[in-house]
Amino acid sequence: MVSNMQHDFVSALSSGIALDDAMEIAQTVLRPLGFDASSYDFSPVPLTHDGEFIVPTVYAMQNTPSDMTDLWCGQHYYAHDPVMDASRETSCPFIWTYRGQQSDIMSRILDQRHRPVVDYLCDTGMESGITVPIRGAGGALATFTAISTSRIDIDDLNNAVSSVGYLAHIFHEAVVKGFPPQAFRTPHVRLTARERQCLQLCAKGLIAKEIAHELGRSVATVTLHLTSATKKLGARNRFHALVLAAHYQLLETTN
Template sequence: MPHLPDIQTRLTPGMGFDAALDAALGLVGDAGFTAVIYDYTPVPRTHDGVLITPNILEARRVPADMMQLWRSGFYQLDPVQDAALATAAPFVWSGLGRQSRVMETVLCRRHDPVLGYMRDMRFSCGVTVPIHHPGGDLATFTAICIDPDTDFSERAGALAPLVGVIGQSFHEIARAGFSGETRRSRHMRLSPREAQCLSLCAEGLTAKEIARKLDRSVPTVTLHLNSAGRKLGAKNRFQAVARAAHYRLLDAAL
């Protein structure tokens, strides 16, 4: 089982993403796990509560079809991701047996396809580390045991803090290399001018005042505001501003 000095030696700042994920797999492998998954999203859910497929979704030693399934819709049905949004502590889950308390609070029939896949693939247990950022970003690092020894699931809870340290250490290395594009939500996009007009609207400016500030005509500003509202599915400008803020489209607009 790895110790803190091992983690610090094998996961070091400046490593590339792939090398760091391989090192993280080796560390959790020393503790008895067989696979890892990592994902990162700047905005975890849509404005109406649906999980957004993350900007980064990478794995090591999972079944060959798993990442394709998750990118094509299984991610939205994954109870582990729902649980990760409900807690900040590493937690244990199982595809075959007893669930931890946080998993029990989120499980419903909607998750049946993913639970069925876990059973079929013999995902006996896993430990997921939720990593929440103040701006709302979410990353998860998951160590999985596929067909472990019969007593491993009982030990997984005791290993959760260790997986937490490995997951956090890996994430800090990975996050240091994120581009600006990676840190922006890909679920919803506005043009720079649409975002700028909505940002000024959020400050309380009228279309006439925005037009004066940007040296554009009022009809042009109105066109941008209406276009942004349609993209966001908003009924009015107040809702458009709220939804744009949810997707963090106003953060760098001005």
């Protein structure tokens, strides 16, 4: 059952609300549930074609240590966070804790690769929480995490799962509408507008001569753009470039 405070939370989250404002509002609801910190991230394309995590385009934290954002985004802790690995495998909210009984999914996920992240969270007292994976159009992935630094037990975590899951989805739907256009473009591959346009037309079946006619450019110029895009994508040939461009959502005309 959703409490009155949670109803107030829903009412306060207007569509397109600033992310930092939404984080503060969310924390007022999470605190009575035993969570005194939180984080949120959004990735339009969460993984490279090789299966490695891409640093999200949107990242926010509330009541966390000052160095945490740099560690996760600047020093690649994000790519070694067991919570993110678990989020690849489930769309359901899940519990994690680094003391006592562990949830089933985290028991399967945890290994030595995650040791720096686990050590940091334990050293800073952020030993338990609930993470909610949220999947969006085109394979986008957001996660909302409620974090506890108190001695919250597994039963309390289990009792809070449905509430945190509900709030996370309401939160995401409110803030995502206020993201700037660049938040929906992967930072992993950077093509020029013309390179993307040439790839988009190539994906429609046009050959270089037809693309040149469509754009009012020479065949040599179009070929140069396609070759440059192929190299930036790390593709072996033009067909491979189209496959990779589709993975990174670069063929969408709205990008």
